[in-house]
Amino acid sequence: MPKTFRKEFRTDGCxxxxxxxKVSKNAFTYDIKYRRNGYxxxxxxxxxxxxxxxxxxxxxxxxxxxKRTTVAPTTFxxxxxxxxxxxxxxxxxEKTYENDxxxxxxxxxxxxxxxxxxxxxxxxxxxxxxxxxNSGKGKTSEEIYSLMSIIFKAAIAHGVLSKNxxxxxxxxxxxxxxxxxxxxxxxxxxxxxxxxxxYQLMFAIALxxxxxxxxxxxxxxxxxFIVAINSKRKNGKIEYKKIPITPMLKPYIKDNQEISFYxxxxxxxxxxxxxxxxxxxDLRTTFYSRCIECGVSEIAxxxxxxxxxxxxxxxxxxxxxxxxLKEGSKLNY
Numbered sequence: 001m002p003k004t005f006r007k008e009f010r011t012d013g014c015x016x017x018x019x020x021x022k023v024s025k026n027a028f029t030y031d032i033k034y035r036r037n038g039y040x041x042x043x044x045x046x047x048x049x050x051x052x053x054x055x056x057x058x059x060x061x062x063x064x065x066x067k068r069t070t071v072a073p074t075t076f077x078x079x080x081x082x083x084x085x086x087x088x089x090x091x092x093x094e095k096t097y098e099n100d101x102x103x104x105x106x107x108x109x110x111x112x113x114x115x116x117x118x119x120x121x122x123x124x125x126x127x128x129x130x131x132x133x134n135s136g137k138g139k140t141s142e143e144i145y146s147l148m149s150i151i152f153k154a155a156i157a158h159g160v161l162s163k164n165x166x167x168x169x170x171x172x173x174x175x176x177x178x179x180x181x182x183x184x185x186x187x188x189x190x191x192x193x194x195x196x197x198x199y200q201l202m203f204a205i206a207l208x209x210x211x212x213x214x215x216x217x218x219x220x221x222x223x224x225f226i227v228a229i230n231s232k233r234k235n236g237k238i239e240y241k242k243i244p245i246t247p248m249l250k251p252y253i254k255d256n257q258e259i260s261f262y263x264x265x266x267x268x269x270x271x272x273x274x275x276x277x278x279x280x281x282d283l284r285t286t287f288y289s290r291c292i293e294c295g296v297s298e299i300a301x302x303x304x305x306x307x308x309x310x311x312x313x314x315x316x317x318x319x320x321x322x323x324x325l326k327e328g329s330k331l332n333y
Contacts, residue, residue, distance in 0.1 A: 015034065015036070016032050016033065016034040016041075016055065017032070017033050017034070018030060018031070018032050018048075018051075019031040019033070021094060024217060025217045025260070027046065028046065029044050029045065029046050030044065030045055030047070030048045030051040031043070031044045031051075032044075032051050032052065034059075041058050041059060043055045043058055072159075072160055073160075074116055074118070074160050075114040075115060075116055076108075076112035076115050076116075076117055076120065076151075077109055077112065077114050078114060079117060079151070079154075079158075080108065080109070080151050083150075083151060083154045083155075084097075084101060084104070087154065088100065088150070095214070100147060103140070103143055103144060104147055107128070107132065107140075107144050108128075108144065108147060108148065108151075111124075111128055112124075117155050117160050117161050118160075118161065120165050121165060122165045122166070122168050122169055124165075125148060125165050125166055125169050126170065128144070129141050129144065129145055129169065132144055133172075141171075142171075145166070145169075145171050148166060149164075152164045152165060179281050179282045179284065179285030180278065180282055180285065181285045181286040181288075181289040181290075182207075182275070182278065182282060182283070182286045184333070186275065186278075187207060187286065189274070190203055190207070190271075190274060190275070191207075191252070194270075198262075199262075199267075199270055200252065201253065201256070202261050202267060203267075203271070204249055204252035204253070205219065205226060205249065205252075205253065205259065206280075206283045206284075207248075207283045207286060207287060208246055208252075208287060208331070209226050209228075209243040209249070209287065209304070210243065210283075210284045210288055210304055210305045211228055211284065212231055212281075212284060212306075213268075213281060214231050214264065215228045215229060215230070215231050216228075216261040216267070217261055219259050220259055221245075221253070221256070221257055221258070221259055222242070224244060224321075225242040225243060225244055225245065225321070225324075226242070226243045226244075226245060226249075226259070227240050227241070227242050228240065228243075229241075230306040231306075232306055232307075239306075241303060241304070241305075241306045242303075242321070242324060243304045243328070244324055244327075244328025244329070245328075246328045246329065246331040246332070247329060247331065247332040248290075248331050248332065248333070267280060268280045271283075284305070287304075287305070288301065288305055290331060290333065291304065291305075291331065293333070294330045294331050294332070295330055296327050296328075296330050296331065299319065300319075300323070300327035300328070303319070303324065304324075304328075
């Protein structure tokens, strides 16, 4: 590696750019990128100093790239990481990318390792899917099938593969169980059993706003509303939803202006210790059920829970805060 290339490395964003990305309420990742003079170097880490060390080590083996063509790797793991870092990361949200990468490293990387893509058979793929599914992880098997499909289709697009090994793989779609609403007696028990603890407010907000568990960390108070990012919007689009602080929530949130949640898995553990036969997502199902029972309008229901109003509805519906508050006031039972 030329000495001049080493000297060009900076941590102040001048030459090698440093990007700080938020991945959760109190956690960040640091991306360091350098693309100049025929070199392309990228590293990421949750610790800035570790990221710098990774970058320096990667510079030692950096090789000039051909500006006209970038040859895609031909082995499974190398190609998968090539696709994740150069394409997948730019297409999906950070959280989705992290989840995909985590599942990949747990199931696909140790299974295929650096096997040539052209040597991977449909039977191998079938065996992996069945192994995961037979272990009681139907939803995970569906997610791994989807990840393999993404990788193989990308390999075809890059000319590394001519046909998809998944084309003849038999894959049964996971039968997702619908949520079950809590009874009003169970609602009361949940809040009473967590009285005088931080869990009570968290469960009250989850119960009386219908937020998805992966939206908890984005929740904030804005006057008479709870505002959170709608996690179901795709293509990197950020959309906020507003749920009124209803008569059911007011006694618990009071004048509290700050909202903080434990991680979903911590809340799940606590919730399941109270209701072993329910899942945390059932709080959302309960909220939606109560909206129907209390006569909240369909449009307000969809806006509260973050469902689409349809193409025309999304384009032409812009209801007032007064309307949302009026509909939210009906949640009083």
